[in-house]
Amino acid sequence: MDWPTQRVENIPADEFVPPHCPDAGCPSNRETDPVPFRCIRKGWYRRQAAPHRVRRYLCTVCGRGFSQQTFAVSYYLKHPERLVPCAAGLCAGSSFGQIADVHGGHRSSWARLSERIGRHAMLLHALVLEEIRARRLLVEPLVYDHLETFAACQDYPIGIGLLALKESRFVLSVDAAMHARPRRLPWERARRDSRYRRWGRPPRGAYARAVAATRDRLLAISAPDVRLRLATDAHPAYRRFDRSPRIERAVHPNPPRRRGGPRSAEVRERHRQLWLADVLDKLVRHETAGHKRETIAFMRRHACLVLRVFVNVVRRNLVAPRSKRAGRAQAHVTPAVRLGVVDERWSWSRIFAQRIFPHRIALPDDWAAIYDKRLNTPMVGKNTTHRLRYAY
């Protein structure tokens, strides 16, 4: 995959060449008959964070001014050194308050930064998927399951669908299904219903829509002549996968909950086939403070929750070794290395090597809604959306 090893901030000004115009509306960025991009150097500006002198440019096609920093993930950040500790802290099970205790600053600054990291992770993941599609790397069997968590209030749970490749353990797709919560006790039902009357009931059919979105994504990145083998449990919404003749689905129902006694052959087979889905569920809960049971670090917005899952996915695919048990000799083998989409294990710093512009990537509709924070959390009241024009 074509991704720089050096961060834009660290490239000497004389060696840096702006790759394209950062303005989405520039005629040089048009899909149909684009005008060739041309720019000129136009002075410098001084700033407090290093590098203190930054070169400015002017696009001669549309007249927009920009600088070398415009192409860095740390664009407009007053503390560019916080990107790596924030990403690493989020995947080490820390809350924003705990990260702020260690590295300084206010927890709300870290929360805002985490959203930028989440958006960057989503765009980077989309780039990696595009590489997988172009090089026809998708041939392994797959496994799919939902992780149940919540934001703001437990009566607004959300299922996070994770689709992964069984052999390389590469996480391919993330989807989100906010749904109503089944309640057993009468007083719980009454409290839930009063909340739904006040803030609105979660939309019906969210699982089916999420599964359809993941199915379409899977079909889009796989070669048309490859038959895809998928293992799932018996959730009725997963039948949406069966609508594509290219997907061959094996169903392994979850066993009824009971303790003790020997496991039947079907149960053993279910655990063998869906092992990776169970492990991913455990690891995401282990690594993210907001997904732990009985936590006070739970997340407040569903959109931010899903963005945080993307940070986790990018770490799992590119930064973390495929297996910790395999020992030091295999420590450089990440799922992405095993899949063959990149040559070596990436560091967090490399993840942030350059900024990705959303207008240069076609995000699927459900991901675009999460990127712009249009996925509403009813309880929050006024849900702010991400509408910044130049930043990201």
Ligand SMILES: [Zn+2]
């Ligand atoms: Zn331009």
